Amino acid sequence: MEKKEQLYEGKAKKVYATGDKNLCIVSYKDDATAFNGLKKGTIVGKGVVNNRMTNMMMRLLEKKGVPTHFVEELSDRDTVVKKVKIVPLEVIIRNVSAGSFAKRYGVEEGIVFDEPTIEFSYKNDELGDPLINTYHALALKLATKEEIELIKKYAFKVNEVLKEYFLSLGVKLIDFKLEFGKTHDGKIVLADEISPDTCRFWDVKTNEKLDKDRFRRDLGGVEDAYKEIFARVTKGE
Ligand code: TMP
DSSP states (O other): OOOOSEEEEOSSEEEEEOSSTTEEEEEEOSEEEETTTTEEEEOTTHHHHHHHHHHHHHHHHHHTTOOBSEEEEOSSSEEEEEOOEEOSEEEEEEEEOOHHHHHHHTOOTTOEEEEEEEEEEEOOGGGTOOEEOHHHHHHTTSSOHHHHHHHHHHHHHHHHHHHHHHHTTTEEEEEEEEEEEEOTTSOEEEESOOSTTTEEEEETTTOOBOSTHHHHTTOSOHHHHHHHHHHHHHHTO
């Protein structure tokens, strides 16, 4: 399958048309941003890690009954996916307090929750992706009630599967962000990526951060963190 014209360029990926109107090719870049694009940089090799890791996660989730946009990995950076209309909701699941949760509620990072939490942000860069509840999402017609219920169900299932999977690699899945899309025939599928850009991963023993927080917070060792998490996921392949 070949790339045709570029349809879209996001902060971390480009999307191309293909000869099939229902399929696209996503191409992962090494570009990194944080704080709604305010901080910019490059993480060498990130595109390869995020592409290959996302595809492994999508395959695993499909097997466990979560429908995804994944079709075929073409190369280190390029993947064929189903063309979807992205539901403009960022779905965030948390198992442990960190990041904006810790800041918003004035608690320390690292508090293990009895039950995972879910929250939504309205995916809108101009507004800075504001937090939104499901009533607001319905009022804004971002999705239907049924779609939101399905998205919630899938998101918690993703958490169940990935939490166990990462634990087997000696990694705590602290929190993550998902995006869903609607295919041409109206089916809700998991889209976007599942990578160190969109998840927080802490080493079980040391609590060392193996994710993009190393870039966001200028902790150093950014490339090494991506390499380390990638080595762990590919070891079991
Ligand atoms: P937060 O604690 O900053 O709200 O982030 C929660 C999770 O969502 C974390 O794993 C990082 C991920 N995330 C994204 O993937 N994209 C974003 O734009 C933000 C703010 C967070």
